[in-house]
Amino acid sequence: MNARASLTARLMSASAWRDALLDWARTDGLAWIYILKTVSAALLALGIAMKLELPQPHTAMMTVFIVMQAQSGMVLAKGFYRIAGTLIGSLVTIVLIALFSQQPTLFLLAVSIWVGICTFGAACNRNFRSYGFVLAGYSAALVGIPAAQHADGAFMAAVTRVTEVTLGIICAGTVSALVLPQHAGDTVRTVVRARYARFVEFVADTLAGRVDRAGAEQINARFVADVVGLEALRSFAVFEDPRTRMRSGRLSRLNTEFMIASTRFHSLHQLMNRIRANGQHEVIDAIKPYLREVSPLLLKKNGEPVRNAADAGHAAAQLQVFKEMLPRRIRETRAMLESRPRIDLLDFDTAAELLYRFVDEMHAYTLTYGSLTADLHERERTEERYVPRTNTIAAGVAGLRAAVVSLTLGAFWIATAWTSGGTAVLNAAATCALLALMPEPAKTASQMAGGTVFAVVAGLIAMFFVYPRIDGYVLLCTALVPFLLVGMLMATRPRLAGYGMGYCLFFSLLAGPDNLIHYDPSSFMNDAIALIVSMLVTAVASAVLLPPASPWLRNRLLRHLLQQVAAACTDRLGHARQSLESGTRDLMHQANALATDRPDVQAQMLAWMFTVLEMGHAAIELRTELANLPDDARYAPSAAWRRATQRMLEALAALFDTPTRERLIAAHEATSASIDAALQTLHTVITSREDRHRLQRMLTYLHFIRTALLDQRSPLNVSMSGMPAPNPNGGNRTA
Template sequence: MNARASLTAKLMSASTWRDALLDWSRTDGLTWIYILKAAGAALLSLGIAMKLELPQPRTAMMTVFLVMQPQSGIVLAKSFYRIAGTLVGSLVTIVLIALFAQEPTLFLLSVSVWVGICTFGAARNRNFRSYGFVLAGYTAALVGIPAAQHPDGAFIAAVTRVTEVTLGIVCAGTVSALVFPQYTGDTLRTVVRARYARFAKFVADTLAGRADRAGAEQTHTHFVADVVGLEALRSFAVFEDPRTRMRSGRLSRLNTEFMNASTRFHSLHQLMNRIRANGQHEVIDAIAPYLREVSPLLLKKNGEPVRNAADAEHAAAQLQAFKESLPRRIGETRTALESHTRVALLDFDTAAEMLYRFVADMHTYALTYASLSADLHERERTEARYVPRTNTTAAGVAGLRATLVMLALAAFWISTAWTSGGTAVLNAAPTCALVASMPQPAKTASQMAGGTVFAAVAGFIAMFFVYPRIDGYVMLCAALVPFLLVGMLIATRPGWAGYGIGYCLFFSFLAGPDNFIHYDPSSFINDAIALIVSMLVTAVACAVLLPPASPWQRNRLLRSLLRQVAAACTERLGRARRSLESGTRDLMHQANALTTDRPDVQAQMLGWMFTVLEVGHAAIDLRTELANLPDNACYAPSAAWRREIQRMLEALAALFGTPTRERLVASREATSTSIDAALQMLDAAATPREDRHQLQRTLSYLHFIRTALLDPRSPLNISMPGMPASHPKGANTAA
């Protein structure tokens, strides 16, 4: 027994160790693989640059740290835009030197303006296109400022700069793709599966009453991040994976359809809550059986979650069958309710329409998900695409800030003739551009300055105490590895990325060895001080000159968010819905990033997002129904009831353009009046059955807008305390 117990204990111990090792390999093990790959790629680029006798091998080494990422698709995407930016920056450098080489003041002014323009582009594009703008500005400063003192060598300097950058990119991409590769496409497929499963569970929990308000808000916040994250992964994966390239259009379409389905479900849920709060229990009892049938439709036939595209095909078939049977069944249920009040009928019609629209959007989403199992599919052809764009004003402020920082440092350089003043000026370019797209640029720039202080100390030790005592490339690699591993380890720690970036980049800048090393302590110290000063000046500028997290910037985001409804009421229908979803969720993502330490502000912005999406979608649906009405005089835009609806849309656009108490009252009155006018038209006109259904759908959207305007939990009413829950005018149609 003792021997058997001992053997069992050993087996359990071995199993525990194996499980722990597997867990480590999936977490910290992957981090260490990435760290070692980055260090190896940096040393490889350094060795090749030295062998080719390039002027500054350290540039290739720095490039590796700039583009290296854990997944190969991200490295390739980042590299592509970095090369493009470097080529553009080199071209601009040659032009500026040709124009202003003999006028240092004008040259520095033009470079500062160019860097400001590139920083605007880097802040505006919150994806790896921003790196193209970063490099376009940085290259102009890095190549132009030294070359301006020797204009005849500007072209050679630009060519060698491009060569060094390209070498670093090739080394990073090769190592990332060949050594324990991690593919972005695999992550993308995992995210697509997980999001569908999470949304299906959220729908089931919400309809069953298992999701509380706080949990639902948190889930919707995750969905916003999912939309942004999936589009980023798609844009990376197309660089590495031909299968993803063939499905790129469908993945973009899938993102848009998910946004539509999640918004429609939230609108349905909110409407049911409003109906319940108004005591319309007969409407709840009538629609509840249909809601209970929805959740099983999103699963496999045996009730298990959908795990891949093939499973989604079955879910799409179930949704299709349910959608086709729903109008007839809803019609039968409505017949039983015709003896109730008109308010109850409007509530039921609106709830039924929201349910049908949700099922239709979910069916479309499942069809696109199922189409991913095929390499080629007709759903690949789509114009729907989520494009992240930072608020134009915020990006403009970042560009202006970069220009002012460059000009201030340039003025200091000219007035003091500081030997390392040029280093301070050229380093301000990438620092301003790198932090421009970050939610806390002042904090990131400060962290980079702290990392540079550490890099200066480590670089001084390497330069003046290690290098003189070694000989040969192998010994050089052995000496550099500890320094590089420390920096990469810091860069991978949560909350310490700024320190790690500053250390890795500027250790390479200060102590990256050249073919002929110049041991000049005073120049080393001056350059280190210049780097730190440029980052501290950038941090101060970001903290003082309209910082992103300031109330001013939050208010700008909120105004941009509300204007999405105004655009939904007036913009061309062909792109209105896509613009609404993409723009609203992108603005919400920016707001979340800027208010990580303010959960109260995040909750407020989330409430506004829901209101904007609900009202915006209803306005677009309303306009779509009106646009599809038959060519008949009673449906013409000049008809009285159509004019009332148009006035309502104008009042709605004015309300969300600048919310005030008076405009909210006017919007409520206009909505009530338009509902009354549409009801009179429906009662008076002898119209075909299909036309009546279309008019009833129009009434449903009008009624939904009015319930949203009356909702006491809406930010519109919360931000204007004292507003009554209803208004006497049009009370007969109040919900």
């Protein structure tokens, strides 16, 4: 027994060790792989640059730290845009030097304006496209400021700069792709599977009443991040993975279909809550049986969840059958309700229409998900694309801030003739552009300044105590590894990432070895002071000049979000739904990033997001129905009900352009008048079943808008609490 117990204990101990090792491999193990790959690529770039006798090998080494990412697709994408940005920045540098080489004040003014424009472009774009703008501005400063003092060498300075950057990118991409690679395509597939399963589970739990309001908010906030994250991953993965490249159109379509399906489900759930609050329990009882049938349709034959794209075929087939039978069953249920008094048939019609739409959109989402098993598929041909939205005022503030910082330090350089003034200007330009992409630029700049202080100390030790005592590339690598590991360890820890970024970049700049090392303590300390001062000035400017998290900019972002509804009511239809869905979620993602320490603000923005999506969807679908009406006098734009509907759309656009209590009341009254006019037309003019169904469908959109305007839990009403509410009794209640 003792031997058996001892053997059992040893097996359990071995199992515990194995589990602990696997857990470490999935977490810290991956971080260490990334650290070692980055250091190896940096040393490789340094060695090749020295072998080629490039003038500044440390630039290639620093490029590796800027470009390197955990996944090879990200490295290739970032490297591509970095090369493009560097080429453009270098060309602009040559032009500016040709124009202003004899006028340093005008040259610095032109460079500052260019840096501001590029920072604005970086803030307006997404993913690594924004990084191309960062490098276009940074390269103009990095190449132009030193070269302006020796204009005859400007072209060669630009060529060597591009060569060093390209070498660093090639080394980073090669090491990332060949040494224990992690592929963005694998992450894309994991995210797609997890999101589908999570959404199906959310639908089932919500319909069963197992999700409270707080839980729903958390899940919906995660879905917003999933949408933006998947689009970013797709844009990275197409650089490295042919399978993802062949499915790129379907992944975009999948994202759009998920957004539409999740909005529709939220609208249905909200409407059911409003119907219940209004006491229409018979309508709830009539719709509930259909809702209970939805969840089992999203499972496999054996009742298990759909775990991958190959399992989605059965769910799609079940949804197709249910969707085809649903209209007839709904008509039968409606016929039973018509004979009952005090039944709001508009409530039932609207719930039934939303249910049908959700099933139809979930069917499309499931079909696209299932199509991912094939390399080629007809659903790849799609025009549905993610349409980002950026607040141009916030981006303009970031660009203005970068220009002001560059001009301020440039003026100080000219006034003092500081030998390292150029270093301060070009580093400030680069830091401002990089921080334009971050929600807390002042905090990050301060951390980078702290990391630079550490880099100065480490650089002093390396430059003046280590390098003089070694000889050869192997000993150089051996000496550099401990210094670089310290920075990478900080960079991989979320709380120390800013310090690690500053340390790695500026240790490379200050103490990165060149072929001919100049042991000049005075120059070293001047450059070190210039780097720290430039980041501190950037931090102060970011904290003072309208920081991204300031209430004023948050309110501008909210206004931009609300104007999505105004656009849905007035802009050309075209790709209006995709623009509404992706643009609204993109703005929401930005708002979340700016309010990481304000959960109350995040909850408020999430509530506004769904209000915008619900209202925008209803307006777009109503306008689509109007646009598809036959050429008939009953549907002419001059018809009374058409004019009333147009006035309603105008009132809704005005409300979301500038929300006020008066405009809320006006929008409600216009919606009620539109419903009354449409009902009168339905009862007195329309006779055929097809025409009645078309007009009833438009009535459901109008009714949904009216219920949303009356919802006391809506942010429209919550933000105006204490003021007279619209009359809930306006308009006819039957169809």
